[in-house]
Amino acid sequence: MAIRLLVDTxxxxxxxxxxxxxxxIGVLEDLVRRGEVELVVPQLVLDEFERNQARVIEDARRGLQSHFRLVRQAVNQFGDAERKPSLLAGLNEVDHRIGVDGDAVGELMGRIDRLLRRAPALVASDAVKQRVTERALAKRAPYHRAKNSVGDAILVEMYADVVSAAPDDTSCAFVTHNTKDFSDAEGDFRKPHVDLVHLxxxxxxxxxxxxxxxxxxxxAELLGDHDFEFNYSQEARRLQEILEAEHLLFRQVWYNxxxxxxxxxxxxxxxxxxxxxxxxxxxxSDQILASVWGGALAAAKRTEDEVGSENLGPWDDFEWGMINGKLSALRWILGDEWDMLDT
Structure with missing residues (x-):
């Protein structure tokens, strides 16, 4: 059975x-499409979402433009002189699109709106309104604070009806970021207020x-798939990691x-x-100084102690080629020319 999910605006x-x-959003779309999640959408949520769309899009646009200003400043200050003009041109183009094209920022808003409208919105019944009034008179959460909590109380009572009407084998869930009105005020805010625990x-x-x-x-698996698809990027190694790897490869090549x-x-x-x-x-080439040879033997012993004999070969031709290739690549990253394998 699909889980019935009511999500606060x-x-x-x-x-x-x-x-x-x-x-x-992608996971929710998949779960709804597959019939694993049934969104319960009060008309109140739909109205509030629609009423706030323009403000949220404008806030997001301003936030992105502010971010791009910081990026441009960083490129101006630290960017490579030859690549800087093309980088700045690309950033300016994106910034312009954000400023004039609402779809660049409003795409998520549209996807959420389509999700909310997949099923008929629920209107608060007279019974729900009556219970909201009774809740207000009794000062039960979300009326425990000095504010107008009619909208929050309607959500509570509508969710109560959702849970009550659900078959025994059907699960329900309520998701909110409004911890001040719905969560335990004195203890763990991840838990509901004492007045709402029974729900x-x-x-x-x-x-x-x-x-x-x-x-x-x-x-979790579906969320991981969507997150990987959207957010995956190759994370650059820290300089210290590169230096440590280069040093190990240097010792291995020298020791061989x-x-x-x-x-x-x-x-x-x-x-x-x-x-x-x-x-x-x-x-x-058939001679070596005794003093140099003594130093080489001492260096070999230090290498064995530092690196460990298990990391010093022997290697077959393929493995030996990989080690030399890695050392060449890391040295290129650090500023040497290709194929710099001196030890």
């Missing part, structure tokens, strides 16, 4: 304000103050070359000679 407006909430008895009814948390509980030389020494292909017997002119 403030939640819909907050979702519409933030372009990054597209995954949330949210598990497992038939649940109280939520976040649409994302509701969807995580109800359809050291063992090639050690093999040549052990087989007599290269001779370890004292200073007085070392030929500097002409240079001889």
């Amino acid at each position: 403030c939640v819909w407006l907050d979702l519409a304000k933030n372009f990054r909430e597209q995954p949330v 949210f008895e598990a497992p038939k009814s649940a109280y939520w103050i976040s649409m994302v948390e509701f969807l995580k509980d109800y359809s 070359r050291h063992w090639n030389l050690r093999h040549q020494v052990e087989t007599g292909e290269v001779q370890v000679v004292p200073n007085e017997g070392y030929s500097r002119n002409p240079y001889r």
